Amino acid sequence: MKRMIPTAVLSMLATVMLLAAPSLRAAPQAESSAVEADWILDKLARPAPMRTGFVELRESKLLKQPLRLSGEYRRPSDGVLVREVRVPYAETTTIRAGEATIERAGKSSRTFSLSRAPELAGLQASFGALLSGDRSGLAEHYTIESEGTREHWTLTLVPKRAELAAQVRDIVLRGRGAELRCIETRTPDDETPQRTLLAGAARAAAKVDDAAGFAALCHGDGPGAQ
Template sequence: MRTRFVELRESRLLKNPLRLSGEYRRPEDDVLVREVRAPYAETTTIAAGEATIERAGKSPRTFALSRAPELAGLQASFGALLSGDREQLDEYYTVESSGTRQDWVLTLLPRKPELAMKVRDITLHGRGAELRCIETRTPDDPAPQRTLLAGAATAAADIGDASRFAALCHGDSTE
């Protein structure tokens, strides 16, 4: 399984949001790969309890997921969502749902304290069988980090404006 993604990362230190684009892949059930292609090249692979980050011209860095519980939770939630494994999703999150089959929202609230220290909540927006947007909030920043996926990522090809990006995420845009 694979899907394109586009993220806008906002920071008080940046004049304009940083726009990242690339692809998420799930080559095996217990492996998640995030490949950033622009504005730089970086591949993060989460597998076997570890995350490995690779950048051209640099030695790969590997660390245990116990040092980054948000990555372990991301891998588990992606895997559970893609395979329809509600039991695994419930192991990491309390799940709240709203909307219809054609316009739905799932909110994931961390169950484990170590994950809750890093992630306040994750909100997934979709249409039909397509996951179109992931919004992640941290305990220290109420503004969500948005990742557009699949058709929403394609529609965001030329969007750099945070409000239009949010509208695509929430399904409020005709793009």
Template structure:
């Protein structure tokens, strides 16, 4: 599978919105934490992550800064240099949505496999600062639809385990409505959801 084929299908104009369902697991939690909301990319250099449930929080990454706003609290702003994994996220989203493999490869080693109907692209950080926090990112999709992002942290959690953070996007996020079982959500991420039953 050629990464260029995937990137050409994912390329979109600057303004885009997509719903998401994010699952954060930890052995310290009785059940995975489930967040839902919307990603917005209104301009090439701006990425907004708008969490709507179970709480309201907006994270805006723009011009080298991160701004986090939560209802009833003062906004926090800090430099992206303090959070290299967020800088990598912004760069990777921007490069993915521009279909720009060269820019993506400035930050990650890129490998892809699968078919046009069901593909996987793995991004491995080049920067040691990012690699210290993130082993890699696996993107999963069908045709032109990016359906799931799996981020694997570099360090274990307090229980000693490493838990994937899964973000279901677009059609997969819609299919996740009402599903609470972690194994079913993992299967949906991997392409074994309602559309393939």
């Protein structure tokens, strides 16, 4: 039976790189200048501590309408990652010392060991490499592809190892300049990506609550996307 990663943990690990995104853009670059993966990774690399708000939209056949989540990601120190959901419920997920702990009001906390799940350990290691700008470390776990220009780019990560690929089909980062604006994560069983908006895209999502609007902001086509 295939083991599934808890949604909160998968979402957290697959979006932890957003903590590296600065709030300001880099100096404008010419649209004709093709972007390289090394340039993107260099812009995303930032030391702890970091924190940023996020807006996420989850779609499921079990839901009548997409579930909108908002809250904050924090990286208080190297090796500690925190994802705090504030709306529509309160839930905190913390990754520390090789364990992921999920706490929700009114319920007992749950703790999962990363060492007992190779796919979780792989995600943690690969995103540690991403945050430090270590392309060679990231390339151990993913095939890396970049597209676009420095003012409108995408970075696609495709898992190389079977245990990770069984949980994550691919992860697509989308940004402008040094600003990471959206992360799309797809599982092997679902063509529809889970989207997490941040920075300017998250702020522009204040009045957007439908999947099409989220997709437009993620891809840089919606109101406030510029």
